[in-house]
Amino acid sequence: MQKDGKSIRREYKTHARAVGALGKWFSGNKGMALLYQPGKQPVVYRSKHELPIVKRSTQTNFYRTKAWRELRLSILLASDCSCKICGNTSEKGAVLHVDHIKPRSLYPELALDEGNLQVLCEDCNIAKSNNDV
Numbered sequence: 083m084q085k086d087g088k089s090i091r092r093e094y095k096t097h098a099r100a101v102g103a104l105g106k107w108f109s110g111n112k113g114m115a116l117l118y119q120p121g122k123q124p125v126v127y128r129s130k131h132e133l134p135i136v137k138r139s140t141q142t143n144f145y146r147t148k149a150w151r152e153l154r155l156s157i158l159l160a161s162d163c164s165c166k167i168c169g170n171t172s173e174k175g176a177v178l179h180v181d182h183i184k185p186r187s188l189y190p191e192l193a194l195d196e197g198n199l200q201v202l203c204e205d206c207n208i209a210k211s212n213n214d215v
């Protein structure tokens with residue numbers, strides 16, 4: 083980022099974060115920004131309007147959607163409030179999660195499919211996601 087002949091260099095973990103940061107920077111500054119990405123030509127931006135539109139991580143957005151929250155609640159209410167794997171219940175102090183049997187990262191079309199959801203306690207859910215990795 084350059085302003086009045088001064089330049090600042092910052093690094094960001096992801097392209098989306100860099101673009102987000104440039105957007106903020108342009109809101110308070112006039113100048114020019116050079117965006118470097120590994121393996122690509124640097125891109126010059128002179129205003130916020132030139133920045134690409136980047137989507138935020140869909141993971142956080144998904145779990146905030148009304149559709150998911152309502153479905154999750156209905157799955158919990160329809161279940162007997164016990165973990166499908168170990169049988170632990172919320173009455174015994176288990177924290178229950180509604181889990182995607184087929185992971186959402188691989189089967190996004192099943193994200194809101196009731197048949198792809200199961201109730202797991204926190205421990206089993208964490209153990210399961212470790213296995214997936």
Ligand SMILES: [Zn+2]
Pocket residue numbers: 165166167168169170202203204205206207
């Ligand atoms: Zn369990």
